[in-house]
Amino acid sequence: MAAKIAYEDVEVGTELPARTFPVDRAALVRYAGASGDFNPIHWNEKFAREVGLPDVIAHGMFTMAEAARVVTDWLGDPGAVVEYGVRFTRPVVVPDDGQGAVIEVGGKVAAKLDGNLVRVDLTAVSAGQKVLGMSRAVVRLA
Amino acid sequence: MALDQSFVGRSYPPTAPYEVGREKIREFAEAIGDANPAYTDPGAARRLGHPDVIAPPTFVFAITFKAAGQVVEDPQLGLDYSRVVHGDQRFAYARPVRAGDRLTVTSTIEAIKSLAGNDILDIRGEVRDEAGEHVVTAWTKLVARAAEED
Incomplete structure (x- = not known):
């Protein structure tokens, strides 16, 4: 494993570069195919509304994957991720308006642990609402 | 109807190996x-x-959730999957998954709770490679929302 960030170079509060990830209906169809999750709430507006959702929503695991990119881009080596967890607090609603939605992800070092490990806390927001809670990764730095 | 607490601790047989491909x-x-x-x-x-x-x-x-299907679709457990949403997800990695891995998953029900009519199910999936070495553990919390009053 070869993270490009050195343990001694980070402090509690060090911010990771924030990222903005667009997501449209085509992205959800593609993710459905790649992940094997064909739940119609992620591509069928009529079905989504029938089960009480405001519109088609992104796969929670898609949002989790995008949030992880803030960590793995910072590390360089995605293999340096030791733990990663999230709570799905609100859905990312993806309208069929030619634009879709945007997921804004930020992260900062929340704790320095033994063994060159640090805990990174992430935030993920879409349409002004927090979409992930308790979003944390433990990563091994160089 | 609340899920049967006696299912806590139940493990399901390991899945057939999933071969991880570069193109996938x-x-x-x-x-x-x-x-x-x-x-x-x-x-x-x-x-x-x-x-x-x-x-x-x-x-x-994708692999652990398919394996969790054994739990979700267990007729004896009786989870109403049409009402299920994904609550939490967590992973702990011994190493990253890589191309060429042949992975099996053993799913275990860690907890069953009932909260305001919602059934909450915690499933742990232990992922091992062909040599039997631990690769990753996945914890999945599923929430079956309370049935609406008719």
Whole structure:
């Protein structure tokens, strides 16, 4: 494993570069195919509304994957991720308006642990609402 | 109806091996828009110390969630899957999943709770490679929302 960030170079509060990830209906169809999750709430507006959702929503695991990119881009080596967890607090609603939605992800070092490990806390927001809670990764730095 | 607490601790038989392919990893990385070369270029992965391309951290969910189907669809447990939403997801990695892995999953029901009419089910999936070595553990919390009053 070869993270490009050195343990001694980070402090509690060090911010990771924030990222903005667009997501449209085509992205959800593609993710459905790649992940094997064909739940119609992620591509069928009529079905989504029938089960009480405001519109088609992104796969929670898609949002989790995008949030992880803030960590793995910072590390360089995605293999340096030791733990990663999230709570799905609100859905990312993806309208069929030619634009879709945007997921804004930020992260900062929340704790320095033994063994060159640090805990990174992430935030993920879409349409002004927090979409992930308790979003944390433990990563091994160089 | 609340789920039967006696299912807590129940483990299901290991799944048949899932063989992780380079092209499947590439497809997944493209679907999440992630151009990290460790996912697609064996040379780049080797320079990071990996024997072959590795998978993005959440890739393994497709395998563990399919395995959790044994639990979700267990007629004796009686979960109403049409009402299920994904509550939490967590992974702990011994190493990254990589191309060439043949992975089996053993699913265990860790907890069953009932909260305001919702059934909450915690499933742990232990993922092992062909040598029996631990690769990753996935914890999935599923929430079956309370049935509406008719």
